[in-house]
Amino acid sequence: MNKKLMVPKQRKYLSKLILCFLLLIPIIGNGQVFTEISDLAAPISGTGSSNIATIDNAWSIFVNPAGLSRLKSPEIISAFHKFYGMSFLSYKVAGIAIPVNKKIGSLALSYQSNSVDYSGNILSSEDVYSFSHALYLQKDIHSTLSIGYSVNLYHLDYGKSAGTEGDGSNGIDLGEGYGFGIDLGIQGSLRERTWIGFFAKNINSPEMGSALSSSALPRAIGIGFGYEPYYGLTTNFMIYQAFGNKSTQYRGGINYNLFPWISIRAGINTAPNTVNYGFSISKFGLKIDYAYINHPILPGTNQFSLGYTFNRNKK
Secondary structure, eight states, X not given: OHHHHHHHHHHHHHHHHHHHHHHHGGGOOOOOOSOOOSOOSHHHHTTTTOOTTTOOSTTHHHHOGGGGGGOOSOEEEEEEEEGGGOTTEEEEEEEEEEEEETTTEEEEEEEEEEEEEEXXXXXXXXXXXXXXXXXXXXEOSSEEEEEEEEEXXXXXXXXXXXXXXXXXTTOOBOOEEEEEEEEEEEEEEETTTEEEEEEEEOTTOOEESOGGGOEEOOOEEXXXXXEEEETTEEEEEEEEEETTTOOOEEEEEEEEEEETTEEEEEEEXXXXXEEEEEEEXXXXXXXXXXXXXXXXXXXXXXXXXXXXXXXXXXX
């Protein structure tokens, strides 16, 4: 009897997910000025940045904030790497996420920085300060539906001109700009084996600058699916569209738990075509992740990240 009643209930929540996705499409506009980075850190890059539907830890802040609803214990995360092995292109990220209670859900704070430097002088830098929140709209033994959002403060600093020395040490300050953006995410599951996720970036169509000098911040939308054919193996597929004459990206990846404390990952991307792989080691709350991104033209990128989980159930 319960099985018969379960089907229409699941269809009801699936219909809600699809409706939310359709409502998000017209909100997204065109154009961008901030650098669009998909492979933010090893836990994300290892699966080809395709885990929008299955992510369930603090890294959800950057992939799909709705995933924070599945957080069980407070987590802190950090990562730093040089893109394509180039010393002048550095990226760093840090964050903290805390599950509060069933009513409020989970809260998170994060920071991202992407900069270009030469001879010790910062030529340009992009910083993002974010506040994220997620909670369950519905949860039972058969299905879940959660929603999350991030409020982002963007800061762009153009650094200084080359100056008489040619390295920016005595150049003219070229100015800076600020902007506010809002990201929205939705995540749903059936029996914790099949997942679906939606993500919309900068749904408020933010701009940086004013009048004729204003530029739109990056906007994008993504839809992803996840499936666990058997315990320990999670598969992901995602369609991602960044607006502003950008090609549609198709991403796929897997995560396999070799042991309770170690897992391996692999993923592929289109536009550009990349092959990623990595691993994760978790022990005593400490988590170390590694990923390698193989670019078709540029040198590969090695990524490492470090995190810690404060296990509330640990005695």
